[in-house]
Amino acid sequence: MLPELDVGDWLYYEDMGAYTLSMATIFNGLDATAIKYHCLEELCGDETSTIVILIEMNVLLTFLSKRAFTEQILKQYFGKLDTVNTMKKRLTDRCVVDLHPERRSTHEIIQNVVSEKQRKGDDDRFVVCDVGDIIQKFQHWVTLMPRIKLFYAVKCNTDEALLQVLSDMGASFDCASKKEIEAVLNLGVSPTRIVYAHPCKPVSSLNFAKSRDVSLMTFDNVNELQKVKETYPSARLLLRLLPEKEFNARLEFSGRYGCSSTEVRYILQTAKDLELNIFGVSFHVGSDIQDPRAYVSILQQSRSVFDIARRMGFNMNILDIGGGFPGEQNTFERFKEITEVINKTLLDLFLPEDNVEIIAEPGRYIAASAFTVVASIMSKRCYQSSADGDVNGQDSAQLKRNVATYFLNDSVFGNFMYGRLYMPGSVIHIPKVVKVRVLFS
Incomplete structure (x- = not known):
């Protein structure tokens, strides 16, 4: 009261x-x-x-x-x-x-x-x-998940000071729009430290990304492949997956983005026919996930897609595990529990000698x-x-x-x-x- x-x-x-x-x-x-x-x-x-x-x-x-x-x-x-x-x-x-x-x-x-x-x-x-809280969060991330590079989800909070601090510490960025890409590039960030993480992009934004050499981007359907072929054929593509199992999250993304397991082979074959470059997969378990097992399920699904794509001749070497990490006060223990589950599952499914670059897109966790x-x-x-x-x-x-x-x-x-x-x-x-x-x- x-x-x-x-x-x-x-x-x-x-x-x-x-x-x-x-x-x-x-x-x-x-x-x-x-x-x-x-x-x-x-x-x-x-x-x-x-x-x-x-x-x-x-x-x-x-x-x-x-x-x-x-x-x-x-x-x-x-x-x-x-x-x-x-x-x-x-x-x-x-x-x-x-x-x-x-x-x-x-x-x-x-x-x-x-x-x-x-x-x-x-x-x-x-x-x-x-700002000390932001820096401490970054420290915790690097300490607890040293294999996973942090790509901050800019849409979560676009405050200039927050972006500048992360940039100066060497973080990378998940951008979902032309404006977000512009904001990050204006900080002096290399385009190689940006993933254009929106599966559905306007042609004008694809042209902008190409003009700024932002080549890493996500997609989840064949229509997007046709667009990329006509606009930015040298783009490095990550196939976004729809989690087969749903777990409790503050905001669930099921049905909005991501291709189902039944679509994977068709999409991969279309990309191969179009001579496009698929370098890996991405996913998102939902905002502020409550159950760490959500990562186990989707990482197993990702491993399966990696194997299918490699057999088809794709050079799969990037795994984007998205966001979902808690960020409010008094949630550190839950975050730590999630990192332990992710680290163990990655060691089981994606060995270090596989030379797979692993990235993530935390937003709420940082801000x-x-x-x-x-x-x-x-x-x-x-x-x-x-x-x-x-x-x-x-x-x-x-x-x-x-x-x-x-x-x-x-x-x-x-x-x-x-x-x-x-x-x-x-x-x-x-x-x-x-x-x-x-x-x-």
Whole structure:
């Protein structure tokens, strides 16, 4: 239960980084949301140099340097990357930086921002982004699944700072549209670090991908093959599979994308007749999968398709295991359980000596817990309402209860457009409160 609130108080909603900001609009006069970036020092211990930027939209970001991470893990996994110098250069060239070496919680950051906004007479909504959370998620991924390269699903959250941090750490990107490809290429990312992961693409977007040398892409039907043949015949294709078995997920994709097992041979033969290049398979088990066994089933299915395609003469060397990984707070143990199942199944079905490149397309996992939406109460309506039903034998019409309706300066036409607060199966977001402080002149 929330305490009684007043006009001017603030509510903040955690775990709002996935499929929220990227869908917010300016409908009904709502402006683009200001974002405050911060990073917790506790992430990396004594060798941490933390730069925190508390600035408005469209300016970068937070830099966190940890020598053990950048020098050992990054160089081992992504090659020789001078990540520290690169990120420092971009920050010092483009940003005004505020150093905060002490530990700060999200709540404390929000309180400080609210106090500053109150002094300025500003009650506009804003978002807090913990860039350290993004970096920590990346660390966990590299540590727990070293065989699997991370291609971040850009559609999940297109925030420029998030993309820049991932780019500087050497992550790759799953893009589902021309705009997403443009955004990633504008960061200086090589087109070889992009997979155009939409099975059904406009011809104009195929032409754009070709002009930018983005050659790796997914498909799931013969009509798409005809399009690719006419537009981009040198494309490297991944056949998206429809999982034969369904498991509980927050958002299931069955029936939308992916070819069934009965279609595989026909599609492969059509690709061979058209002299197109199929290099592997892809799949998606559904957003925020609840049962790790979903990966076992579809990986077995993928192994079968690999074998069929290789016998037909295709050089199958890429396996794209899609997304489905949890990303909200307090889901690390479930994520760890999923990684254990995936690693074991891969060792059984795709041995390292097979030289198969394995990639994945996490979105929610990277973005969800890093972003917190903060909105102020701009109005309050108090009234009495009749109680429901019979209460202790009394007529409910004679009983009244006090009701308060609060109006926020955010809405389903803003950062809540995805409907995360009320969609069936969604995480229940209970806001936390920052009470306004009375300022005396």
